[in-house]
Amino acid sequence: MTNNKKKHHPTSFRAQGIVCHLDGNTLHVSGKLSFDEAAGFVRWTLKTVRPLRPERLILELSGLEYIDSAGVMALAYLQNKLGKKKIKTELTGGSESINEKTKLFSPGQRAERPRSYRPGAFEYAGYRLHLFFSSYLMGFLILAANISYWGLVDLFNKRSRRKGEFVNQAVLIGANAALIVVFLSFVIGYVIALHSAGQLRVFGANIFVVDLVVISYMSQMGPLITAILVAGRSGSSIAAEIATMQVTSELDALKTMGLNPNRFVVVPKLYACMLTMPFLIVLANVSGITGGAMAAWVYLDISPGIFINRMEHVLQAKDLYTGLVKSQVFAGLIVLTGSFYGFRVEKGAEGVGKVTTTAVVVAITLVILADSILGVIFY
Amino acid sequence: MDREKVVEVQGLHAAFDDTTVLSDISFAAYKGEITVILGGSGSGKTTLLKHLLGLYHIVQGRASVLGKDLSGLREVEQVELYHQMGVFYQSGALLNSLSVAENVALPLAQHTRLPRELIDDIVMMKLGLVNMTHAFHLYPSQLSGGMLKRVALARAIVMDPPLLFCDEPGAGLDPVMLESLDALILNLKNMLGMSIVMVTHDVSSILRVADRIVFLDSGRVALEGDLDTALKSDHPAVKGFFGVLKHEHIRQIQG
Ligand SMILES: Nc1ncnc2c1ncn2[C@@H]1O[C@H](COP(=O)(O)OP(=O)(O)OP(=O)(O)O)[C@@H](O)[C@H]1O
Ligand SMILES: [Mg+2]
Numbered sequence: 001m002t003n004n005k006k007k008h009h010p011t012s013f014r015a016q017g018i019v020c021h022l023d024g025n026t027l028h029v030s031g032k033l034s035f036d037e038a039a040g041f042v043r044w045t046l047k048t049v050r051p052l053r054p055e056r057l058i059l060e061l062s063g064l065e066y067i068d069s070a071g072v073m074a075l076a077y078l079q080n081k082l083g084k085k086k087i088k089t090e091l092t093g094g095s096e097s098i099n100e101k102t103k104l105f106s107p108g109q110r111a112e113r114p115r116s117y118r119p120g121a122f123e124y125a126g127y128r129l130h131l132f133f134s135s136y137l138m139g140f141l142i143l144a145a146n147i148s149y150w151g152l153v154d155l156f157n158k159r160s161r162r163k164g165e166f167v168n169q170a171v172l173i174g175a176n177a178a179l180i181v182v183f184l185s186f187v188i189g190y191v192i193a194l195h196s197a198g199q200l201r202v203f204g205a206n207i208f209v210v211d212l213v214v215i216s217y218m219s220q221m222g223p224l225i226t227a228i229l230v231a232g233r234s235g236s237s238i239a240a241e242i243a244t245m246q247v248t249s250e251l252d253a254l255k256t257m258g259l260n261p262n263r264f265v266v267v268p269k270l271y272a273c274m275l276t277m278p279f280l281i282v283l284a285n286v287s288g289i290t291g292g293a294m295a296a297w298v299y300l301d302i303s304p305g306i307f308i309n310r311m312e313h314v315l316q317a318k319d320l321y322t323g324l325v326k327s328q329v330f331a332g333l334i335v336l337t338g339s340f341y342g343f344r345v346e347k348g349a350e351g352v353g354k355v356t357t358t359a360v361v362v363a364i365t366l367v368i369l370a371d372s373i374l375g376v377i378f379y
Numbered sequence: 380m381d382r383e384k385v386v387e388v389q390g391l392h393a394a395f396d397d398t399t400v401l402s403d404i405s406f407a408a409y410k411g412e413i414t415v416i417l418g419g420s421g422s423g424k425t426t427l428l429k430h431l432l433g434l435y436h437i438v439q440g441r442a443s444v445l446g447k448d449l450s451g452l453r454e455v456e457q458v459e460l461y462h463q464m465g466v467f468y469q470s471g472a473l474l475n476s477l478s479v480a481e482n483v484a485l486p487l488a489q490h491t492r493l494p495r496e497l498i499d500d501i502v503m504m505k506l507g508l509v510n511m512t513h514a515f516h517l518y519p520s521q522l523s524g525g526m527l528k529r530v531a532l533a534r535a536i537v538m539d540p541p542l543l544f545c546d547e548p549g550a551g552l553d554p555v556m557l558e559s560l561d562a563l564i565l566n567l568k569n570m571l572g573m574s575i576v577m578v579t580h581d582v583s584s585i586l587r588v589a590d591r592i593v594f595l596d597s598g599r600v601a602l603e604g605d606l607d608t609a610l611k612s613d614h615p616a617v618k619g620f621f622g623v624l625k626h627e628h629i630r631q632i633q634g
Contacts, residue, residue, distance in 0.1 A: 035538060039492040068539040068571060070493070073504055077497045101570050107504050348475035348520050 013044045019063075020044065025054040030063025033071030042074050050085060057082060062093035072105040143262070143340050144332075150263040151270050165268040173234045173269065174276025178283055180233075181226055185284040188225060189213060189291030197299040206300045210310040213292030218319035219378070222285040224371050227330035230277065231363040235338040238269055239359035242342025243352040251343075266339045273331040281327050322378045329374065330367050337363040383410040384446075385542050385574040386431060391440035393426055399598060400426050404440070406593045406603045413568055413575045413588045417620065418595030424578045425469055427595070428546055431576070432466060433457050445542060462490065465535035469546035469578075471527040473519040473534070479506070480515045483534045490538070505533040508563055510556070525551045532560070536567060543567070545577040549584050561587045582621065594620070 013020040017032030018041055027049070033041060049057055059075065079089040094102065119127065193213050200206055242265060245251045251261045289311075296302040341359035345351045386408040393401040400423045408414035416424050429435045430449075431442060437450045447460055473482045483502045487493060493501070506512045509529040519527060532548055548564075549557045561584055567573040568588075579585060585592070585606070592609045594602040596616040602609060610621055 035491055038497070039494070042494060042497060069504065069537075070491070070501060070539070073497060073501045074493075077494075077500055097570070104566055104570055105504055105508075107500055107507075346520075350476045 011048070013041070013048075015040045015044075017066075022048060025056060026058045026060050028060045028063060030065070032066045033064060033074065034066060034068040035070040038070040038074040042078060045078055046081060049082065049087065053085070054087060056088040056090065058090050058092060060093045061091060061098060062095070064094060064098055067098050067101055069101075069105045072102050073107060075102070076107045139344075140336065140340050143343070144336055146262050147266050147270060147336065147339070150260065151267050154263065154267055162264060162268055166271050169269050169272035170276050172237075173230065173272050174280060177230055177233055177276075177280060181229055181280050181284050182287045184229065185217075185222065185225055185288035186291040188221065189217060189288030190295045191291075192216065192221075193292035193295035194299060197295065201300065206296075206302060207306075207310060209292070209296045209300055209302065210307055211314050213289055213296070214311055214314045215319065217285050217288040217292070218315070219322045220371070220375065222281050222288055223323050223326040223330065224367070225288075226277065226280045226284045226327075227334065227367045227371070228364055230273070230280065230330070231334045231337075231367055232360055234269075234273065235334045235363040236356045236360045238266075238335060238338030239342040240352055240356045242266075242339050243345035243355050246343060246345045247348055247352060261343075262339075266335065269339070270332065270335045273335050274328055277327040277331040278324055281323050285323070318378070322374070325378075326371065326374055329370050333366045333370060334363050337366060384408065384443075385410050386414070386442075386444050386576055388427075388431070388442045389440060391427070391430060391437065391442055393423070393430060393435065393438070401430075401598045404595075404598075404600055406600055408574065408576050408591065408593075410574050411568065411572050412590040413564065413577060414591045414593060415585050415589040416576065416578045416593050416595065417580070417585070418601075419597075419616070420580075422595045423598045424595055425546055428544055428576075428578060432464075432544065433460070462538075463540055464542040464544060465538065465540035467528075467532050467535040467543070467545040467548050469550075471519075471531040473527060473531055475519050477518075478515075479511070479517050479519065479522070479530050482519070482530065483537050485534070486538050501537065502533075505537050506530070508536075509533045510559065525553070525556065528552065529556075529560075536573075539571055539573070541573060543573055543575045543577075545575065545579075547578050547580065549579055549581050554583075557581065557584060558587075564588055 011022040016036045018037040019031050021028045082089050193209055196209055196212050200209055254261050254264055293304055293307045296307055338359050341355040345355045384407045389405050391401055391404040418424050430437055431444055433449055442449045445463055480502050483505060484498050487498045509532050511529045528551055549560060565588055589606055591605055594617050601614045602612050602617050
């Protein structure tokens with residue numbers, strides 16, 4: 001009792017059901033040592049015993065009435081911690097039931113965490129590049145080839161098609177998207193005309209607002225707005241649906257039943273998207289141009305009659321073809337990207353959300369890229 | 380009888396939409412005993428268990444767990460009740476985004492103030508009880524079905540709960556593993572005085588651990604009683620279930 005450090009810590013500890021008393025190098029533990037007491041017991045003992053640096057510590061348990069797994073582990077933890085400070089510990093006096101539990105809950109060997117290998121920056125970049133070509137690009141192309149093949153085959157093969165699935169998907173992907181496509185196209189058409197109105201008036205070129213709205217919509221805005229909306233709505237739901245089927249082993253079940261998932265799940269969606277997309281684009285064009293005409297009427301005094309009259313001169317068959325080609329390319333890209341990421345899902349339910357997001361982002365990126373390339377080709 | 384009841388159910392009915400799944404269920408489970416709920420597939424065992432766990436609202440009848448009546452329980456009281464029980468779900472129900480160790484440590488990290496290392500030690504020891512220490516750093520998606528179940532059991536018992544609910548803990552395990560699982564469950568009962576309510580189909584497992592049997596047949600209690608009562612029962616469904624076993628075999632397993 002000469003050590004002055006000792007003053008800071010009482011030599012007795014009492015909390016919840018446990019009472020500890022340090023007497024020389026014997027620690028009397030009595031009462032209960034369970035989940036409720038373990039944390040306090042461990043902290044107090046370490047704080048009290050460590051500064052004293054005794055050669056050995058006897059943990060005297062004769063007063064201990066109850067111990068659970070946390071208690072047993074707390075004792076082992078103490079022995080381990082004190083052992084590192086060269087303090088030998090000894091357990092004595094535990095009743096039979098206490099010893100039984102100590103045996104039942106004997107601590108296991110601590111597993112070493114497997115070291116993760118960290119590659120250097122160049123190696124990593126090279127690896128990613130390799131992965132992009134070998135896994136993503138190849139995978140995407142193979143999927144595209146496979147789906148095109150089955151899409152063509154099933155076109156002439158009525159019997160192997162899933163009954164009703166095409167109509168079902170056409171409603172989901174096409175019809176249900178119509179309202180939002182119409183509404184947004186109208187608003188954007190209106191705003192485009194509105195903003196150009198100010199500029200055109202300066203040059204006295206009011207009537208060219210018709211050219212502007214019609215050409216931009218027919219060849220660019222209509223297909224693009226439609227594709228972005230469909231990518232957001234259906235690209236994500238295709239990815240989520242396929243990913244969920246993957247996670248819940250539904251795809252495995254299909255395969256073992258002798259059904260090709262590409263053919264069974266993806267092809268109907270591809271048909272539906274390719275067929276409904278042109279109609280959606282027509283809707284987008286009509287409502288966008290209507291919006292533009294409305295703004296022209298309100299801000300530039302161009303009546304609907306004049307607008308339509310002028311439009312007849314502006315409209316070209318080429319713009320219609322452009323729209324049609326774009327619709328087919330976009331539809332293919334959206335369905336392919338959605339299903340590609342859906343099939344790539346990893347790690348259970350949480351992965352589904354991840355691939356869904358990726359699918360939408362990639363689909364929209366691809367759509368915009370394709371739009372630019374086609375724009376240059378059809379210029 | 381002066382034994383303390385940990386679970387008591389009276390006249391419980393349950394239905395999904397129009398189909399009745401449980402009708403007039405009454406039984407009790409006692410402290411320090413292993414109560415086995417038995418019955419054919421689809422007979423409503425999981426549904427019954429979910430009612431006891433407060434996951435389904437009780438519409439008709441009464442059920443109490445650890446002396447608390449479940450209907451009209453306030454949220455805080457329900458949470459307090461959850462602290463006193465461990466649950467093993469039929470599907471494992473591990474969190475996929477966490478590693479095995481983090482899954483098992485979850486209740487410890489949330490409900491105690493134990494030092495980090497000690498938590499790891501406890502997790503390791505509990506994984507050791509189910510022979511799964513090697514999976515410490517793995518993720519659930521990297522485990523087999525039976526391994527998932529064992530980890531889920533380790534998580535259920537990590538806080539030494541006084542009451543443990545298990546939905547088919549043994550399904551998907553090989554006979555050797557099953558026997559050591561039964562030994563573990565018996566140890567938990569004998570040494571910690573844990574009360575256990577367990578759904579299982581495995582006859583050898585029932586013969587080893589069951590103190591009390593509740594047999595469900597198409598949503599009704601066909602039999603409630605100890606093992607001998609069940610073996611001697613005349614109820615066709617019960618007979619069919621145990622009839623699979625030859626009598627000598629039963630003797631043998633019972634030792
Ligand atoms: N969420 C639910 N909605 C509708 N019906 C359900 C629901 N959950 C279960 N059921 C029905 O209740 C009945 C009992 O199901 P339960 O899962 O309780 O069976 P079980 O006895 O656990 O079977 P098993 O041994 O196969 O696990 C079944 O007929 C099932 O179809
Ligand atoms: Mg079940």
